[in-house]
Amino acid sequence: MIYAGLLVLGFFGGTISGLLGIGGALLMIPALIYFFKMTQIQAQGTSLAVLLPPIGLLAFFEYYRRGNVDLKSAAFIAVGFFIGGFIGAYGAQYLPAVVLRKAFGALLLVAAFDMIFR
Numbered sequence: 001m002i003y004a005g006l007l008v009l010g011f012f013g014g015t016i017s018g019l020l021g022i023g024g025a026l027l028m029i030p031a032l033i034y035f036f037k038m039t040q041i042q043a044q045g046t047s048l049a050v051l052l053p054p055i056g057l058l059a060f061f062e063y064y065r066r067g068n069v070d071l072k073s074a075a076f077i078a079v080g081f082f083i084g085g086f087i088g089a090y091g092a093q094y095l096p097a098v099v100l101r102k103a104f105g106a107l108l109l110v111a112a113f114d115m116i117f118r
Helices: 002-020 025-034 040-050 057-065 071-092 097-117
Strands: none
Touching (some): 002 025, 002 071, 025 040, 025 097, 040 057, 040 071
């Protein structure tokens, strides 16, 4: 059941990334912490493992070397991210620029508000 949740997380991370052009870490790191009970550093390391090729290779190795990467979780998230990224990018082609800009701004505001006031 946990792997299904990780796959869904990867899917939504990929979809948002493809749709709005932002990194999946904005979604994945908080989700890994709150829903999958990872520490901040484990969530960061696992998020980097998802984005490994070609992003963050050296940073990933440092997290991995210190034992702060859950490779199995990263693999499931990566599959969902791969598919979701395609769907998000495809969908973005049919949305007006103003909708994408406002969605991106709203997502940043929500993230910023949570980070400042939590």
